[in-house]
Amino acid sequence: MRCPKCGSLEDKVIxxxxxxxxxxxxxxxxCLECENRYTTFEELERIELRAIKRDGRHEPLDRHKLLNSIVKACxxxxxGLEQIEEAVGEILQGLEADQTREIxxxxxxxxxxxxxxSLDPIAYVRYASVYRQFQEIGDFIDEINSYEKRAVRTAAQPELFTAS
Ligand SMILES: [Zn+2]
Structure with a gap:
């Protein structure tokens, strides 16, 4: 850090x-040069994600809103709330890992x-049905369908192995 008084770069944290x-x-x-004391403030750098709606409008991706929607489904x-908090953290991490900031x-x-x-089958169905009600028919439904097909395939996989 550069001392705001004398400009020296030598300092110690007290x-x-x-x-x-x-x-x-x-x-x-x-400051090791002039003994001036000053305060620095460090914050975790959060990646600002934005949600794009079907009509093209954007809004900041609201962690709280996301959490509430899952709490409601569960x-x-x-x-437990802890599991949900953890799930939200993982969802956001997954989204942050994508190349794009607008999702x-x-x-x-x-x-x-x-x-x-993976958390709870009933909560999953509830969430899916709420989204089906409120979203327009379109990409989202396609996405659910393709996900469900994948999920069914994954679930069917062990049987394939044990059958033979
Ligand atoms: Zn100084």
Missing amino acids: DSRSSKDGGSIRRRRE EKRPV PTSTIGAAVMEKLH
Whole structure:
């Protein structure tokens, strides 16, 4: 860090404090040249994802909204909030790993369904039916269908092996 007073690049950290959620760190530093003390603030760099709707409108991908939609699908199911939080984290990580920052809502929906499919079958069906109601017939349905075909194929696979 460059000392704001004298411009020296030599400093030492005299105190580090993590924020409550662990997402940021505040550091007290002291310049080795002039002994000026100053504070730096480090934050985890989050990749800003945007959701693109079918009509072409964009909006920031809202983690909270995503979480709520899954919580709703898992209502009265044996799925804990911690599991859901973890699932949301994994879904977002998966989306962040893609090359694009602008993600069609259909892709987000498909990622959620894939996760729910392994989490709880009832929650999966609920989520799918809600999305079927609200989304226009189109890409999204195609995506669900192709996912379901893949899922069925995967589920059928062990039988293929044991049958022979
Ligand atoms: Zn200095």
